[in-house]
Amino acid sequence: MSKIIITAIGKDRPGIVSSVAGVLYQLGCNIENVSQTILQSEFAGIYIVSTPEGTDFETFSEQFHGTFDEKGLHVHIEPMALEDTQEPSGEHFIITTIGPDSRGLVYDISTVIAEAGVNIINLKAVFEGGDNPERNIMVYEVLVPDTVDRHILSGTLKEKATSLNLALTFQHKNIFDTVNRI
Amino acid sequence: MLNDSELISTVEMLKYEHLDVRTVTLGINLFDCASHDLEIFKANLRKKITRLAGNLVETCNAIGDKYGIEVVNKRISISPIGVVAAPFNADQMVEIAKTLNDIAVEVGVDFIGGFSALVEKGMANGDRALIEAIPEALTQTDRICASVNVGSTRAGINMDAVLLMAKAIKRGAELTSDKDGLAAAKLCVFCNIPQDVPFMAGAYLGTGEADAVINVGVSGPGVVKRAIDRAIEAKPDLGLGDIAEIIKRTACKVTRVGELIGREVADTLDIPFGVVDLSLAPTPTVGDSVGEIFQSLGLISIGAPGSTAALAMLNDAVKKGGAFASSHVGGLSGAFIPVSEDLNIEEACRNGFLNIEKLEAMTCVCSVGLDMVAIPGNTSEETLAGIIADEMAIGMINNKTTACRLIPVPGKGAGDYAHFGGLLGHATIIDVKNCQGENSFVRHGGRIPAPIHSLKN
Secondary structure, three states: OOEEEEEEEEEOOOOHHHHHHHHHHHOOOEEEEEEEEEEOOEEEEEEEEEOOOOOOHHHHHHHHHHHOOOOOOEEEEEEOOHHHHOOOOEEEEEEEEEEOOOOOHHHHHHHHHHHOOOEEEEEEEEEOOOOOHHHEEEEEEEEEEOOOOHHHHHHHHHHHHHHOOOEEEEEEHHHHHHHHOO | OOOHHHHHHHHHHHHOOOOEEEEEEEEEOOHHHOOOOHHHHHHHHHHHHHHHHOOHHHHHHHHHHHHOOOEEEEEEEEOOHHHHOOOOOHHHHHHHHHHHHHHHHHHOOOOEEEEEEEOOOOOOHHHHHHHHHHHHHHHHOOOEEEEEEEEEOOOEEEHHHHHHHHHHHHHHHHHOHHHOOHHHHHEEEEEOOOOOOOOOOOOOOOOOOOOEEEEEEEEOHHHHHHHHHHHHHHOOOOOHHHHHHHHHHHHHHHHHHHHHHHHHHHHHHOOOEEEEEEEEOOOOOOOOOOHHHHHHOOOOOOOOOOHHHHHHHHHHHHHHHHHHHOOOEOOOOEEOOOOOOOHHHHHHHHOOOOOHHHHHHHHOOOOOEEEEEEEEOOOOHHHHHHHHHHHHHHHHHHOOOEEEEEEEEOOOOOOOEEEOOHHHOEEEOOOOOOOOOOOHHHHOOOEEOOOHHHOOO
């Protein structure tokens, strides 16, 4: 077995990352990649970890759960398949929707994205001033494969956005990097 | 992932603040098209321009779509026709203009600029033929722009040429009297003309440039205005130094957008990238105004006392921001004050805040000159030549580019209204002193000598 994925979700508090990293160190593992985010008071972290040679998944999982003091965190462990490490060929675009929040908004937009075979690799909600509900902004960073017709996707997204009373932008990520980075 | 404010500010600039790539201009060198035979020359022009520009419009649209930013105009600038077509007479020059117009339609560009001559020190046969051809050429075509450089800091001011240009402007306006003198709106008289301007009507491709080049003109007065408004709202006692810094940083971002688009167009077409011209170039659209920036800065109107100082600060900050953003900044790069193309500036003229004297003063510190200024149709050639000479002198002495795009509107006088249409907008005709009078000064002709500081060696 080469790599495993550990996902930890729960109430945020100081010490979560150090406790996860500490257990992995004790078990002879190396953290190869990690991503974590905090949404309001909730923590979510994903760790890609390589285990010592000869370790099998069931043994590792038992050892981890046995050693880690979960303290209200939900921890999920699974092996990582080799093909998971390869990012498909494509380009990064940023989709933003601007307008009043409504039930199903994320579902509607993300369904259009999914039906086009496009993956959302980052998603965040930005609320520009609480007293202006017209200016709620959702930001989707997507990886558009080379095989996807961007114009059709753009047209479908804009149609959907209009039906939801939203303004929508669909732009290559480079323009954001270019404007904001020296 | 970018942070929230970076995302929001970029989206707002592109969606709500009228940031656009005002033009991608393909510069094409025509010296290898030269011929003594008119038909061969016209065929050479068509072959070279259609070969290089065939995919320009489509490429600009695709790249604009990719980045969610419109490339508003796709244009071509060419080597000065007064030089390339030097063997031909005035009538033949008009034929050449018509051929260029047909080519512009064929490849789908808005304008071809470069029906031009460089006569700061003297006029050759080709230059004279071109200047003579200008009124008819601009009347019989829709998509051709002309420019003549009559002065430079190194050479002085060719007053014979100034008088000829006054004559050409008047004649062109008369021939297009049904359109309020529209031909004159496609004609610029320059001092120290830059050879890589992507904006019309002054675009041409100078000597020393590559065989073909992509130049980009990016604009965004609305973006600058909003940045100033936000900053002052957050801190009302902001000093002018801090305001200049905000303008500079905003200009930097805007320039980066232009370079991104321009370089990608250049790479796609396999043509070298030339320059980004960051010019705050307004349009007659609400929110896309240079004049409004003055009000954001605290002036009651552009033209009120303090305007020249404000414009000096604005123009300089724009240049600094652009220079930091790109190592290939060129063209005019600064702030334009085109009267008819800016709703707010036009209103300032109508309300009496701006007259031709104040406009002339402000051109000392802006990046162009007396631009899209409608004057009485009965302005004499001599008075018109005097106005041009004044503007050229500002450029010559101060080692900067200045230009005149003046429209004597036939049949109309000060206070009347001229309508040019589209991006050229509309304007109230402003008063001119000694409007119909004589002017022996300009009739002396000859060349005003170059200033002493031109001896730089």
